[in-house]
Amino acid sequence: MYAITGITGHVGSETARILLANNQPIRGVFRNLTKAAGWRNNGAEIAIAELHDAQALEAAFKHTTGIFVMTPPLFESPDPMADHDQMLMALSSAIEKTKPTKVVYLSSIGAHLPTGTGAIKKLYDMEQAFKKLPVATVGIRAGWFMENFVGGIRQAKQTGQLPSFLNPTNMPVPMVAAKDIGKLVAHLLQQSWTGHRIIELEGPCLYSANDVASILSGQLNQSISTRLIAVSDYQATYQSYGATPAAAALMAEMNNGFNNSHIVFEETGCEHVLGDTLLEDALNSYIHAG
Numbered sequence: 001m002y003a004i005t006g007i008t009g010h011v012g013s014e015t016a017r018i019l020l021a022n023n024q025p026i027r028g029v030f031r032n033l034t035k036a037a038g039w040r041n042n043g044a045e046i047a048i049a050e051l052h053d054a055q056a057l058e059a060a061f062k063h064t065t066g067i068f069v070m071t072p073p074l075f076e077s078p079d080p081m082a083d084h085d086q087m088l089m090a091l092s093s094a095i096e097k098t099k100p101t102k103v104v105y106l107s108s109i110g111a112h113l114p115t116g117t118g119a120i121k122k123l124y125d126m127e128q129a130f131k132k133l134p135v136a137t138v139g140i141r142a143g144w145f146m147e148n149f150v151g152g153i154r155q156a157k158q159t160g161q162l163p164s165f166l167n168p169t170n171m172p173v174p175m176v177a178a179k180d181i182g183k184l185v186a187h188l189l190q191q192s193w194t195g196h197r198i199i200e201l202e203g204p205c206l207y208s209a210n211d212v213a214s215i216l217s218g219q220l221n222q223s224i225s226t227r228l229i230a231v232s233d234y235q236a237t238y239q240s241y242g243a244t245p246a247a248a249a250l251m252a253e254m255n256n257g258f259n260n261s262h263i264v265f266e267e268t269g270c271e272h273v274l275g276d277t278l279l280e281d282a283l284n285s286y287i288h289a290g
């Protein structure tokens with residue numbers, strides 16, 4: 001039995017679909033029953049637990065062989081770092097008590113760095129906490145999500161400009177599709193190992209914001225250029241997306257970390273895996289939606 005947190009998201013749902021297709025039993029961990037019915041109909045067990053509730057997580061993780069942990073971005077939290085620390089304590093307690101064979105968790109490029117990474121600092125903290133667990137663990141340090149550009153597609157269609165936090169817009173960065181992350185998670189959950197591993201994951205190519213604009217231009221048969229979001233506007237822009245001031249500040253610092261090449265893969269002492277999904281394939285369904 002594999003417990004999957006974040007099963008309603010891109011990564012967790014892909015993981016769950018692959019495991020079910022391989023006739024592996026899964027237990028989806030949901031915050032509430034609203035989105036659980038479809039997964040139950042597909043053969044998944046259902047558990048209800050908030051990630052800061054150690055007792056509920058213990059029940060969700062009981063009698064599992066492996067667990068996938070993915071914590072939310074906490075955009076709506078007044079204090080994302082404090083909230084995430086509570087989640088890490090609850091998750092660690094539940095894992096220690098239920099003693100699964102293995103834990104796979106989603107980390108991020110740059111999570112080996114203790115400072116200057118903004119929102120990624122939550123995942124540095126996760127790595128440090130999970131390395132202390134008395135079970136086998138593997139953290140997946142994923143590159144920039146290709147799906148991060150989805151929110152700008154509508155604006156690009158309407159205005160001919162794709163907003164970009166990446167500066168300069170021709171700067172190539174490691175990107176990866178959520179589909180490839182889910183595929184790796186499912187593969188790892190079905191493996192056996194000991195100790196604590198770190199795998200750095202990126203797609204088959206490096207991409208820039210200009211590459212995204214070029215793909216949109218070709219698929220929409222429309223001229224799309226990139227429009228830089230000014231550094232001074234980072235926080236206000238994230239707040240316009242619904243982030244709290246504290247969450248927006250963390251995202252702004254993270255983007256600055258990418259732009260000044262502080263946030264990079266560690267490489268030394270880590271495994272490295274390439275996904276096979278191209279950027280145009282990851283974005284295709286979103287480009288033609290709506």
